[in-house]
Amino acid sequence: MKVSNSLWAAQLAGKMPDALAREIDVFETEIALRKQGKLDERLFAETRLRRGTYGQRYDNGQRYDGQKTQDIKYPSADLTKGPNTMWDAPGMQRIKIPAGGLNAEQLETMADLAEEYSDGIAHITTRQDFQLHYIHIDDTPSLMRRLAAAEITTREACGNSVRNVTACPYTGVCADEAFDVTPYARALARFLMGHPDTQNFGRKFKPAFSGCAQHACGLTSLHDLGLIAKKRVVDGKEQIGFEMWVGGGLGAVPYMAKLFDSFIPPEELLPLAQAIGRVFARLGEKKNRNRARIKFLIQDLGIETFRELVLEERKILPHDPRWTSFIEEELRAQEEPLRPGGEWPVATSEDFKRWLKTNTRPQKQSGYVTVTVGLPLGDITATQLRALADIVRKFTKETIRTTVEQNFAIRWVSHADLPALYEALKAAEIGMPGAGTIVDIVSCPGTDTCKLGISSSRGLSAELRKQLAEKSFELDEAVQNLHIKVSGCFNSCGQHHVADLGFYGVSRKVGGYAVPHFQVVLGGEWEHNAGSYGLPVAAIPSKNIPKVVTRLTEKYVANRVSGETFKEFVKRTGKAELKTLLDDLAKPPAGDRSYFSDWGDPREYTLDDIGVGECAGEVVSSVEFDLAAAERELFEAQLLFEKGETQKAGDRAYRSMLDAAKALVKIGYSTVPDNPDVIVSEFRLRYYDTQKFFDPFAGGKFAQYLFAEHDKARNNGKEPRTVDATRYLLDESQLFIDAAHACYNRLGTTVAV
């Protein structure tokens, strides 16, 4: 696409690390081979994914325009970059930033690339990466070379590989951490990238580091490999090491990580990670990608067996000097302040005072703070990135970090520099207060650019941000500190499970129309490295979500007891009462067509083409009633679970899936008996074998939840249910019901049964 593409390789020769330069040359050759038809599209897809080059919405060459699906006639009509993925379709480029660490030059590089290859915006993700959107694949080698010249790689930013190694952005300066985990995170990232033992995974693998257990910043609980810095005293001598956790993950069904070891010494960090990689590569699921994350392997094996296998593998690993040399090298690169620490400034304006309150964080080093640069929805312009580069040059030793809340953290800012730094940020229009508060909403890309998006997470987030910002300083302090996180679908890229108020996109059919909804997930815990996950309460039309936020926060302010957190309030109040509070918001008002489109997108919402029936606002089929009944059943199950009645909760969750399956089966077999064997058998025949139930991207994954539970009920129905397993089952049942709604939507017509 870019005329200069042919020139960058020569321009940057000798300026890129050899390994990265070679890697990009190889990718460029693969692009050429694919264009010549000499490389299979599936192979090419995986190879580009391993370079962080993703597909984007509408890349299958079709787009619904609000009335009909139109073909997009890309110039390279028959050329694909993966199955059903058109060559010329814009894509997304993910860029790895280990531990979120960047320097000023790298910020400038990112600015240039956003401007020249993307839409002028760089986006920070919930895993400290950058993403650039609307990139043409022909531009990616040049883009990668320019990154490589700034010592940044996109290698293994996607695909079945070790993804970005994230770390708490405050580590090294945080007052109550054990120690700075940055060198270890960077060493692990270097060691695992391209390592032969990490090249044969069935799915991705995400590591994360935290300097402490109590704060949220590392989110270790929701990672495949989580490492928390620890200190201990043995024989009077202090030792440092890591608490090692494995098998956490969000995705459709969130899993809390399991403790692998309460203390591993630093020299064991890399070899143990390597051994885990070997076990995962050898025993992890390969065929069914829906069960291929390491969390499923650990669940199937049990943590004890998994641990034994890893330790056996560790014993036979050939010694690698890099296990320690990488750490030693990284330990030599410690961040330091540019300027002497100073006195806390006198705030001369209300704006400055608010910004100081929300956007600065004390460091353990006296006289310094870390400043958070809040970015709306993680977006920043090229011009702002350059301004930020100037700022970090002026006030720090040219260092800055991305955060999992899609912001920047500038560390080592002298108190004395705060007024000048604030003015510089304001001049660049990135000096807004409110970082880490309720207005600082985290959102995945959703339907804006993601192929998996169901509802407009960014549209909703922008609207919530606008509404909340208008009244943010009037909000109760307890409300100001809540976290809102939004995902466009069940895959949890917006980390909705660990928010006070989480939302994920679902669709529902109302009177013959598909209506964008969000499932409301309440009571997740952001602190303690994402200490617990929330549970879904109700699916609410997208346009009513701002009212949901208002209503829930007002109730919290009115009814909370002293010092009660939102999570505690949710638990004490109970989901039944909270659901009742939202009941009248669960249906669009009759005749209001604005509910049939999503935030920021006036097209009539659809998951596929839908027919418009007469009296569309009022027609409700028995299928919809039956699906609603299944949801109620599940809700009852959740209440039982809250009360600690695990066995009953699990049984009811299974029943809710049966009810949803039965609702669909009744479309063609209205007298289907209420016999689980018959329901499952008929469901399999009519919806699974025909793939009618299949999600466009998750395939038959959700049906498997029903089949697995049905098999268990038949084979060992008397076995007691564990809390963990029931918790997973509740989530799986919700996803099954959501999939049943989606399946019904796809059937396309209102069905009178």
Place this chain on the structure above:
Amino acid sequence: MAATAQQIRLQHVNVKLFVKNPAGVDLEPLIPIFHSWISGRAFNELLLDVADYRHVPSGPGIMVIGFEADYSVDNAGNRLGVRYNRKTPIDGDNAFALQQAARAALTACRALEQESRLGGKLQFGGDEIEIFINDRLLAPNRAETFQAARPDLEALAKKLFGAAGYSLTYDSNSDPRSLFSVKLKPSHGFSTAELLKNLE
């Protein structure tokens, strides 16, 4: 890297025209309009998607993402205007590439000026046109680039403004990291319709 008078290649031309009365302009109504540009195949280019960046201060505003080019009503530098960003290469010489981008930007401006859903609220001044080259390797932001590109830029100005006088300015103090850009200002105001006609 050097851009000389002999070799400069002006590709990936961006053209921006500014909104006449930007105060109080609401960008939201542009979203359905841009969607209708896509579904109605409004221009002789492949338009693909609408991106909403209203939440970003001094950002790209609302964009139509295309295959050959993007259109935005952006607020970069806190100046609201229509910007055309040519992404695919243009066959032809520099003069052709510049004229093509100017024509596309003006066509978009006219479409918005005449858009009934906006009720004439969005009008563009033909008294200032900003031109960027969105490729740092072809056109680094420095005086040599300006010298090399000047004849082609002047030819465009003459085409746009006819016999009217004009100024062509390059800010030699601009941030060298930013895109190479110049401003064209005619000695008297032109409507976008007049400018489009002059390009015929």
